[in-house]
Amino acid sequence: MRAPGGELEAAVMEQLWAADGALTVRQVWTRLTAARPLAYTTVLTVLHNLFKKGLVRREVVGRAHAYQAVASREEHTAELMAQALAGSANRPAAFLQFVDRISAEDLDALRAALRQAERRQSQP
Template sequence: MRGLGELEARVMDVLWSADAPLRVRAVLDRLDSDRPLAYTTVMTVLDNLHGKGYVRRHRAGRAYEYTAVESREEVGARLLREVLQSSGDTEQVLLHFARSASPEESDILRRALGRRDPS
């Protein structure tokens, strides 16, 4: 994800796959890592993600529990919108994307446009 470091993205993957808010220890235990990570490293990453607005936290006793503010899909859509807005020519970017889309992506776009409210 744009704007996220490698470890931040992996932490977000853990939060997106969770069914409930997670404490730092639970995030650490669920992270796949080639090298051992310190509890404080994961705590710092979660604090940074909170500061960036990707996660919310609430007190649960003496610790925080963390959840993603937006779903993975919502973040992806927001980042796409940011790219389009910063491109200088939204129409050309969208047209280029549509011409380069795979058959599966084209089908998804057609279905989505067919459901779109005309108002």
Template sequence: MTRVWKWNRPVTVREVLEDLQKERSIAYTTVMTVLDNLHQKGWVRREAEGRAYRYEAVSTRAAYAAALMNDAWSQSDNPAAALVAFFGMMSEEQRHALRDAVRIVQGPETAEPPEPAPPREPSEHRERTEPGEPREPNEHGEPKERREEKEPGEDNPGAAEGGAGR
């Protein structure tokens, strides 16, 4: 698979053979058998070209590595502990790559958690919004509902005396 991923294009048995023979002695039939086995397992697809086949990876090397990690993680009896142990094995460079990947998956709107708003004092005055004025968005990106605070007793005569207003 390494050779097929390396070229990132459909390859023949002959091309893989010649590349491997730069490092070691290997038979044509061995390479042909391995590529056929990879095809049977669904890792490569092949297309006939004359009397030979061209083989192409079904997925990227990154997708394959991710599937291996997911499989190993899902077989753990304690996934959180497995992740902690895995992260502990990572180099600083790998941890930076992990942070970048998490930012990509979360998207820009969730990459940085919003700062919590300071608690409001009951006597704090909220600004009233005039009709037609732009309003800041809520957590879903929609304009917040207009809230106009009323003074005690305003439009609710019983509220000033602590009554429920009738």
């Protein structure tokens, strides 16, 4: 799974994550153009590119395609973090650099997540 490239791809992904189900190109376009003018074909191209990257799936609905995110926002974020970490030659140093940059609140959330992960891994 690759990261969305650019502001418009990220904005489209935000619309898909916020939706209760799959959205057509027109539905995504309508939601995005409430904030800024965009060509319908631009949104169609972005959705097609996201589909080719494996970030969205599509299904035929009538004469149109409806798109839905393959993973939740949280799953996607975790995948990006894992990919970034995989690119590090020194993982402990990368972890330390990350921890030095996050807020105290995020550090507490990370500690809680680690405790939860440890409990899951220790279960038979």
